[in-house]
Amino acid sequence: MTGHKDWFSSLDESIKTKVKFTYDSFINAERIGKSQIQKKNGTTSTISNVLYVPRMKNNLISLGQLLERGYRINMEDKMLKIFNIKKIDLEGSTFK
Known part of the structure; x- marks a missing residue:
């Protein structure tokens, strides 16, 4: 999920849904x-x-969706690393 509309390469405007958060x-x-x-x-x-x-x-x-698709996840030193089968595929900061 993101609020950055300019990050999209394609958008389906017919899909509208509600996302549930805590409480x-x-x-x-x-x-x-x-x-x-x-x-x-x-x-x-x-x-x-x-x-x-x-x-x-x-x-x-969604870490759950990544795990379902076969990725591995490692979180340490305020970094999130997402691995495909052979190497680190994505890496980013978990905190500001």
Whole structure:
């Protein structure tokens, strides 16, 4: 999920849904699409089924969905590392 509309390479405007957060609070997701991300080695990858949530101030990634797709995850030293089968695929800060 992201609030950065300009990060999308494509958006489906027909998809509208509500995202549930803690304490039964909800936020509206107005679109779903594909977003390009730049990896540590400078290449880009596409993440599919990214929700566009205009009111989001920070980005969220579903660790559960990544695990279901066969990725491995490591969190240490305030860093999140996402591995594909052979190498680190994505890396980013977990805290500001």
